[in-house]
Amino acid sequence: MFRRLPDAGEARLAVTIDGKPARARAGDSVAATLLAAGVDHCRTTPVSGAPRAPYCMMGVCFECLVTIDGVGNRQGCMVPVEDGMAIEIQHGRREIER
Amino acid sequence: MSGTADLRDSYDVAVIGAGPAGMVAAAICAGAGLSTVLLDEQAAPGGQIYRAVGETPVRRPAVLGNDYWHGERLVRALRASTAHYVPGATVWSLSREREIGVSIAGGARLVQARRVIIATGALERPFPIPGWTLPGVMTAGAAQILLKSSGMIPQGRTVLAGSGPLLWLLAWQYLNAGAKLDAILDTTPRANRKAAWPHAAAFLLSPYFRKGLRLLLSVRRRVRVVAEVGDLRAEGEGKLQTVAYRVGDGVETRLSADILLLHQGVVPNVNLAMSVGIAHRWDEDQLCWTPVVDGFGGTAVDGVAIAGDGAGIAGAWAAEERGKLAALAAVRALKPDARREQLPDEMQVRLALAQVERGRLFLDRLYRPADRFRLPEGDTLVCRCEEVSARQIVETVALGCTGPNQMKAFLRCGMGPCQGRLCGLTVTELIARARGVSPAEVGRYRLRPPVKPITLGELAVLPKSEAAIKAVVRG
Incomplete structure (x- = not known):
């Protein structure tokens, strides 16, 4: 869906998205990492289970809620990506203990 | 990134939001010798207009244009000042006594300020x-x-x-x-x-x-x-x-x-200002809620001012000038003996502001969004979080539900994690049209702290007073 400009620096960080390895660029948010990786949705809604993807990228819409390193309901667009992060699609509500 | 431990208990001035208004205001207050903290949710200063201006991977300056790179000067001035700039800081409450609830990296903290400048900018309609x-x-x-x-x-x-x-x-x-x-x-x-x-x-x-x-x-x-x-x-x-x-x-x-x-178009990001009880009026030209402020961004809440697009949409250049005015008011109140040469000249600022505000009404009228795209129908979702449709809202008005707060009780619209940021205006306007009255009469969602979702865990690590502990611990 999105691609990096050729001169925009290399994606050197290694993360996992639902367990599968992916690359990220230092300075990206988790939401940008997911979009660059071609992930088509980052959560399903608690109400109807509909898929959603990042919408505002500035912290107001809460569509990019994901589970990061085992912690649910993180705003993907507000969290800078880090090497080794485990990012997971969030299905419905945040689960207890996550 | 710094944590809550780096924060002091109190500051002369707390500025919330590091866009053009916030960066300029913080640098001026600090330059006048006031202890100043600038709390910003993003990882780097600039706000949305100058987002990532210090570290963007876009190498060719011509791609983003000269206006974007102007932000570098504001960031440099902020960095050169003694203002305590805190990135990654989510402000979730502000009391009338100017006590600020803020979370950084999963830990929460309360900070007291003598003056607060809200510079939370705009969001897209x-x-x-x-x-x-x-x-x-x-x-x-x-x-x-x-x-x-x-x-x-x-x-x-x-x-x-x-x-x-x-x-x-x-x-x-x-x-x-x-x-x-x-x-x-x-x-x-x-x-x-x-x-x-x-x-x-x-x-x-x-x-x-x-x-x-x-x-x-x-x-x-x-x-x-x-x-x-x-x-x-x-x-x-x-x-x-x-x-x-x-x-x-x-x-x-x-x-x-x-x-x-x-x-x-964009509209003021009003959640924090509304939650502290600042009056807002329905702006028929910009079709949004705009806070009631004086010529320095000051509000009826003692010591709390609003600068930048959060005080009414006027653009990035106007935000800079309004940041200066809010800072001037803070300096005059807290440090009347500050040297004049350290401060911007008020007359010059007002002239510059008038210049950049010129023609705003033309833009407001030309780009006024059509009714059709503000007032959806049928199954179109209005509240994205709770998945409430336009039809549900209109039908609930017919049942006798007259305002947005009652609508929450009926449909849960506005009660999801975005706290009405993506549906508030639509719900107000839909109810107004269904009832045949003005949005001003319908009113808006009542917003209360926390204005961003926080976890119980974050609240639990707040420093506790003796009295608070006594109130809940037996024996």
Whole structure:
């Protein structure tokens, strides 16, 4: 869906998205990492289970809620990506203990 | 990134938001010798307009344009000042006594300030069309953030739709960056031109006029622009596949699309200001709630001012000047003996502000979003979080529900994690139309702290007073 400009620096960080390895660029948010990786949705809604993807990228819409390193309901667009992060699609509500 | 431990218990001035208004205000207050903290949710200063200006991976300056790089000067001035700039800081409450609740990296803290300058800027107006929740549909602002902070451009069939300066700026930046755009669907109603015309003379003198015209012409030469789009839908199974539109009431045209970027103007980001009890009025020109402020951004809440677009949409250059005025008021109140040469000259600031505000009414009238795109119908979702449709809201008004707060009890709209940021205006306007009264009479969601969701865990690590512990611990 999105691609990096050729001169925009290399994606050197290694993360996992639902367990599968992916690359990220230092300075990206988790939401940008997911979009660059071609992930088509980052959560399903608690109400109807509909898929959603990042919408505002500035912290107001809460569509990019994901589970990061085992912690649910993180705003993907507000969290800078880090090497080794485990990012997971969030299905419905945040689960207890996550 | 610093944690809550680096914060002091109290400051002379706390500025919330590091866009143009906040950066300028913090640097001036600190320069006058006031202890100043600048709390910002993002990882780097700049706000959305100068997002990532210090570290953007976009190498060629011409891609984003000169106006963007102006932000570097503001960031440098902030960094050179003694203001304590705190990135990654989410402010979730502000009391009338100016006690600020803030979370950093999962830990919460309360900070006291003698003066508070709210500089939380703007957010994009909701654009509730059928299918606007589908993956593949984003705001133009979101796409611009991806470009500025990550150097990312669309891949695949890309359609921009809506109205307003940001839509054209994004198109121009994308073309500079080598992105391919399939179409721009311009939803600006034809009748707007007539309404804007009486204000055209003022706009001719605005610094935005020449820049805007050049940019518009440059984009129009290179992209297919469809004018007077009167109906717009996003369709697809699980993700965007088709954009359907009509010109006026004409025949429907369908475009295959992978990305649809929506925009119909920006509105003040009011949640924090409303939660502290600052009065807001319905602004019929900008179709949004605007706080009631004096000539320095001061409000009826003692010691709390608002600067920048959060005090009414006027753009980045005006935000800078309004940041200066709010800072001047804070310095005069807290440090009347501050040396004049350390401070901006009020008359000069007011002249500059008048210059950049010139012609705003022209832009407001020209880009006033059509009723059709503010007042959805049928199954179109209004509240994205709780998945409440326009039909449900209209039917609930018919049951006797007269206002947005009662609507929460009936439908849960506005009660999801975004706290009404993406549906508040739509719900107010839908109720107003159904009842045949003005939005001012209908009112708005009552907003209370916390204005951003926080966890019990974050609250639990707040430092506790002896009295608070005694109140809950037996024996």
